[in-house]
Amino acid sequence: MPELPEVAYQKVYIDSTSLHQQIVQVETGATKIFQSAKKYFEEVLLKNQLESISQIGKYLLVELKKKGFLVIHFGMTGRMDYFKHDEVHKHAQLTLTFENGGKLSFICPRKFGKLFLTDSIENFKKKQKLGPHATNLSKADFQKLFEKKKGNVKSALMDQSFIAGLGNLYVDEMLFQSGIHPKSKTENLGKNDLSAMYKNMIEVLETVTKSKMEGKKIPTSYLRSHRSEGADCPNGKGKIEMIKIGGRSTYFCPECQEIK
DNA sequence: CCGCATGTTTGCGG
DNA sequence: CCCGCAAACATGCG
Numbered sequence: 609m610p611e612l613p614e615v616a617y618q619k620v621y622i623d624s625t626s627l628h629q630q631i632v633q634v635e636t637g638a639t640k641i642f643q644s645a646k647k648y649f650e651e652v653l654l655k656n657q658l659e660s661i662s663q664i665g666k667y668l669l670v671e672l673k674k675k676g677f678l679v680i681h682f683g684m685t686g687r688m689d690y691f692k693h694d695e696v697h698k699h700a701q702l703t704l705t706f707e708n709g710g711k712l713s714f715i716c717p718r719k720f721g722k723l724f725l726t727d728s729i730e731n732f733k734k735k736q737k738l739g740p741h742a743t744n745l746s747k748a749d750f751q752k753l754f755e756k757k758k759g760n761v762k763s764a765l766m767d768q769s770f771i772a773g774l775g776n777l778y779v780d781e782m783l784f785q786s787g788i789h790p791k792s793k794t795e796n797l798g799k800n801d802l803s804a805m806y807k808n809m810i811e812v813l814e815t816v817t818k819s820k821m822e823g824k825k826i827p828t829s830y831l832r833s834h835r836s837e838g839a840d841c842p843n844g845k846g847k848i849e850m851i852k853i854g855g856r857s858t859y860f861c862p863e864c865q866e867i868k
Numbered sequence: 869c870c871g872c873a874t875g876t877t878t879g880c881g882g
Numbered sequence: 883c884c885c886g887c888a889a890a891c892a893t894g895c896g
Contacts, residue, residue, distance in 0.1 A: 610874040640891085666875080684875050685893075699893085718892045720875060759885060768876085777874055855888065857872080 610666055610682045612742055612773030613817040618680075618688050619661050619668055620821065622712065625690040627658050629706035637701035641716060643724040652676065652725055653704060662729070664741050665772025669729055676727045683720025689713045742773035743813050750806045754794055761797065761805075761868075762790035762853045774809070776856045777832060778816065782808040784831040784865060790858050791851075792868035801868065835859050 634653045636646040657673040670678040680686075689697055690712050696703050700713040702723060714723065726732040740749065753771065757764045764770055765779040774782075783790050786804040788797070797805075812830075819826045826832055829842050836859075839848040846863030 614874070681875085684873070717894070718873090718875095720891070720893095722876090763886080766875095775874055852887085854886075856875090 610684055610686070611775035611778050612663075612665065612813055613778070613820055615663055615666050615668060615682060615773075616817050617820040618682065619663055621688050621690070622658065622661055622668070622670070625710065626704070626706065626712045627660070629657060629708055629710065631656050631658075631704050632707050633703075633705035635696070635700070635703040635705075637699075637716075638719050640719060641701045641714075641721060641723055643722055649702070649723070649725065653678070658704075664729075664733060664738055665768055666775070667736070667738070667772075669726075669732070676725060677729065677732070679724035679726055679732060680714065681722040681724075683716060683718060683722070685718045686714065686716040686721035689715050737769040738772045739768060739770045740772060742771050742809060745771065745806075747803070747806045750809075751799070751802045754797060754802055757794045759794060760790065760853060761788060761792045761794050762858055764794050766854060766856070773813070776858075777835075778809075778812050780835075780859050781812050781831050784860060785812065787864055787866055789862075789865040789867035790853055790860055792866075796868040798868075831859060831861075 631653055634650045636642065636649060639646060642649055659671040659673050662669045666681060668680045670680065672678060690710060692710055697713055697715050699715050699717040701716045702714040704712045714721065757770060762779055762783065765774050766776065780790065782805060785808040786801065788801055788805065816826055831842065834840065834842050834848055837848060837850045841848055841861040841864060843861065843864050846861045848859050849862055851858050
């Protein structure tokens with residue numbers, strides 16, 4: 609559940625289930641998930657409450673009633689689960705029990721997720737080297753960022769210290785919709801290219817977020833639903849190809865996406 | 869059994 | 883120092 613739209617969905621999920629309830633029990637799982645001692649997590653969270661949530665890129669910052677923040681990163685397979693029955697999920701790494709009997713678990717099968725405690729969002733952003741949240745950028749900000757960026761455009765967009773929130777799926781998507789080949793060099797991108805990328809980045813993130821919230825499927829015109837080698841391009845011309853960039857599978861249409 | 873998967877980090881080589 | 887690549891992490895799925 610990991611790029612900006614999925615994380616936004618997790619925020620709403622916690623908002624609608626778990627705020628303003630006294631935490632009466634704290635259970636922790638795999639040690640590697642916890643970026644401070646598990647005992648410290650228990651200490652801080654017990655008899656505390658989740659107050660409000662903000663998002664930066666793929667991170668959720670959950671403000672605690674008694675000072676500080678619980679920060680959640682979902683890795684590749686993390687998600688929250690709210691329930692009232694007894695059995696906790698096999699892959700629950702943190703389970704908070706509220707005084708109303710509800711329970712909130714952080715589920716994370718592959719254990720690539722992380723949980724942090726911090727007192728300052730600003731310090732946390734610096735420590736993690738987080739760039740600006742993708743959907744908070746103006747077009748001018750976006751263009752300005754590219755003035756100093758080098759390398760291939762896919763790696764640039766995947767870099768969380770450059771822009772926070774984009775990941776493998778939606779970088780491929782915005783490049784597809786912009787007609788730009790993922791191996792294009794950032795220094796070769798013109799004003800029109802950046803303009804298209806910005807428009808499509810916002811559009812893709814907003815459309816996918818809306819789909820998640822409403823439980824709908826994403827548009828079939830999106831590359832997302834044709835993400836396999838040899839599949840027909842949704843535009844009708846080419847066949848989808850797969851290459852590796854930065855170790856990640858990158859899907860694109862050689863007919864529609866021009867190398868710059 | 870094999871390859872692949874929405875992420876991040878680390879180490880190596882150019 | 884910057885860039886690109888491969889591997890590692892751990893588990894499930896087709």
